[in-house]
Amino acid sequence: MKAVVVYESLWGNTAAVAGAIAEGLGSGARALSTAEATPEAVAGAELIVAGSPVMAFSLPTEMMRKGMAEDSGKAPRPPDLSHPSMRAWLASLPPGAGRGRAAAFETRFRWSPGGATGAILRRLRRAGYASLGRKKFIIKGSYGPMRDGEFDRARRWGEELARAAGGEIKEG
Ligand SMILES: Cc1cc2nc3c(=O)[nH]c(=O)nc-3n(C[C@H](O)[C@H](O)[C@H](O)COP(=O)(O)O)c2cc1C
Numbered sequence: 001m002k003a004v005v006v007y008e009s010l011w012g013n014t015a016a017v018a019g020a021i022a023e024g025l026g027s028g029a030r031a032l033s034t035a036e037a038t039p040e041a042v043a044g045a046e047l048i049v050a051g052s053p054v055m056a057f058s059l060p061t062e063m064m065r066k067g068m069a070e071d072s073g074k075a076p077r078p079p080d081l082s083h084p085s086m087r088a089w090l091a092s093l094p095p096g097a098g099r100g101r102a103a104a105f106e107t108r109f110r111w112s113p114g115g116a117t118g119a120i121l122r123r124l125r126r127a128g129y130a131s132l133g134r135k136k137f138i139i140k141g142s143y144g145p146m147r148d149g150e151f152d153r154a155r156r157w158g159e160e161l162a163r164a165a166g167g168e169i170k171e172g
Helices: 013-025 062-068 084-091 115-124 148-167
Strands: 001-007 028-033 047-053 100-108 129-138
Touching: 001 013, 001 084, 001 148, 013 028, 013 047, 013 084, 013 100, 047 084, 047 115, 062 084, 084 100, 084 115, 100 115, 100 148, 129 148
Parallel strands: 001 028, 001 047, 047 100, 100 129
Antiparallel strands: none
């Protein structure tokens, strides 16, 4: 079975969680930024795990990304905008073309209204991937690091997903 983990990450926390999930899925799984997750890289995936940070209670918008690039005064470093938003990546998936399962995750504060996984799963369902589950991973400060133990949780969730998807993850 081919599995890919796709992420948007402005300060690297979501990318690191994606890497831990991929480790849990098995050695054949890869964590890809939305730029690396080209149609060719995703083709034939039977499991897509997609994740993003929660910003302003939702998936980051283009306007928020632009705003943060212009005013990253409070941030430890400028946001990494080298890859598209998860919103744009999801919008690029052809409707109904996929044949597989999906799971979604978000990095976020412990207490916050809203979230990103609902929107991610809805769009992946439209693209042909039935939902398998979702998970929240908690960040300590506004820009990281992740709370202690979150990477272990991510790895274990990857293992659970591989079992639930019912197959050995092979390189694809
Ligand atoms: C401008 C801004 C708005 C944010 N809004 C929220 C929010 O509404 N809810 C939340 O839980 N976390 C919020 N966060 C925290 C982000 O979720 C956190 O920065 C993110 O997990 C970092 O992931 P990354 O390093 O992969 O970019 C916000 C962070 C920033 C910088």
